[in-house]
Amino acid sequence: MRILRDNGLTIVLLGLFAGSIIGQWIAGWNVEMEEAHRHGQAVLSLGAYTVSPEFLSSVFENWESEFLQMAAYVVLTAVLVQRGSAESKDPDAPPRDTDIQESKPGAPAILNWGSFWRALYARSLGLVLGLLFFLSFIIHWTQSARVAAQEAIAHCEATFTEAGALPQ
Structure with a gap:
């Protein structure tokens, strides 16, 4: 039971993530099955739907907005001040992380690699969230272009690529 106590947050968040992605997976598959029946097309299996552009586009569309929000929040709270906010630095307090150059016991080794690496480490959360966004x-864009191309072909229209319409 100690593992549950010591890792409760991670376990609950992984469970919520799994529940939400499975819910989106099953609901999206049902919508795709209804669309296929309505158009007289073959129905994708659940496994085929998992790697389909329809599913990938919807998943990464959601993730795109979430990573943008998190990256903006992390970067803005690091730079801007909001008096009285627990997430903001205190405008009257001395600068934070003034001792980041000092090597303390248990500190990450990257802090000893020089000023460039310390600066990178200090901004790593914002950078990673920006990269994930x-x-x-990119994945949302490319998969949405594939969905649009498939729909264009199904309706005998000009097909599309990530760059735009192509002549037939």
């Missing part, structure tokens, strides 16, 4: 954006 960018990757989610």
Whole structure:
């Protein structure tokens, strides 16, 4: 039971994530099955739907907005001040992380690698969230273009790529 006590937050968040992604997976598959029946097309299996552009586009569309919000929040709370907010630095307090150059016992080794690496480490959360937003954006964009191309082909229209319409 100690593992549950010591890792409760991680376990609950992983459970919530799993529940939400499974819910989106099953609900999206049901919508795709209804669309296929309505258009007289073959129905995708649940496994095929998992790697389909429809599912990937919807998942990464959601993740894109979440990573953008988190990246903006992390970066803005690091830079801007809101008096009285627990998330904001106190405008009257001395600068935080003035001792980041000092090597303390148990500190990450990267802090001893030089000023560039300390600066990178100090901004790592914002950078990682920005990178995750960018990757989610690219995957959402490419998979949405694939969905649009498939729909265009189904309706005998000009097909699309990530860059736009192509002549037939």
